[in-house]
Amino acid sequence: NAGVTQTPKFQVLKTGQSMTLQCAQDMNHEYMSWYRQDPGMGLRLIHYSVGAGITDQGEVPNGYNVSRSTTEDFPLRLLSAAPSQTSVYFCASSYDDSTYGYTFGSGTRLTVV
Amino acid sequence: GENVEQHPSTLSVQEGDSAVIKCTYSDSASNYFPWYKQELGKRPQLIIDIRSNVGEKKDQRIAVTLNKTAKHFSLHITETQPEDSAVYFCAANSNYQLIWGAGTKLIIKP
Numbered sequence: 001n002a003g004v005t006q007t008p009k010f011q012v013l014k015t016g017q018s019m020t021l022q023c024a025q026d027m028n029h030e031y032m033s034w035y036r037q038d039p040g041m042g043l044r045l046i047h048y049s050v051g052a053g054i055t056d057q058g059e060v061p062n063g064y065n066v067s068r069s070t071t072e073d074f075p076l077r078l079l080s081a082a083p084s085q086t087s088v089y090f091c092a093s094s095y096d097d098s099t100y101g102y103t104f105g106s107g108t109r110l111t112v113v
Numbered sequence: 114g115e116n117v118e119q120h121p122s123t124l125s126v127q128e129g130d131s132a133v134i135k136c137t138y139s140d141s142a143s144n145y146f147p148w149y150k151q152e153l154g155k156r157p158q159l160i161i162d163i164r165s166n167v168g169e170k171k172d173q174r175i176a177v178t179l180n181k182t183a184k185h186f187s188l189h190i191t192e193t194q195p196e197d198s199a200v201y202f203c204a205a206n207s208n209y210q211l212i213w214g215a216g217t218k219l220i221i222k223p
Binding site for chain 2: 041042043045048050090097098099100101102103104105106107
């Protein structure tokens with residue numbers, strides 16, 4: 001039981017490049033979400049999904065796309081990287097959206113130059 | 114919408130003393146209140162949670178209390194140890210989302 005697995009752990013992008021952050025969970029959780037955490041700051045919700053085939057926007061969705069083709073996987077795509085997207089990205093999953101604790105992945109530290 | 118306020122933003126306590134972090138929420142329909150601990154450079158981890166049908170929950174040195182009337186809940190850590198140094202986040206559910214507090218940096222002084 002690996003929990004929530006995120007890849008890569010570190011990434012450096014040039015402005016304008018695109019990339020996909022991977023997130024996979026093996027707990028059969030219906031709810032998955034992506035957060036970004038800027039240095040010394042709290043968690044801001046980017047996108048979330050309440051089940052396969054269903055996604056929705058969070059607080060800061062601009063510049064990011066998501067898809068949920070399976071229960072296990074919830075990739076986050078950066079369309080055209082900007083320096084403002086330099087952050088640590090966490091994927092989290094749970095049995096549902098708001099009445100059970102979240103399990104977080106170990107994070108992806110992204111730097112856009 | 115829901116607003117979760119967390120105080121203090123930084124808390125410094127002597128090792129062995131107790132620490133208390135408070136959060137207030139605005140949505141009277143909120144019924145789930147988790148607390149997360151985030152060590153430096155690590156992921157947030159759930160340490161304790163409480164549902165609105167109970168007023169207090171304990172797990173060894175940590176406890177959470179909930180006052181639904183006043184709409185606030187608190188994290189209590191007794192006999193603090195160096196490994197308690199971290200940022201602690203509270204959250205409350207509202208409209209099928211978790212709304213997060215801004216975090217409290219807990220510093221344990223030797």
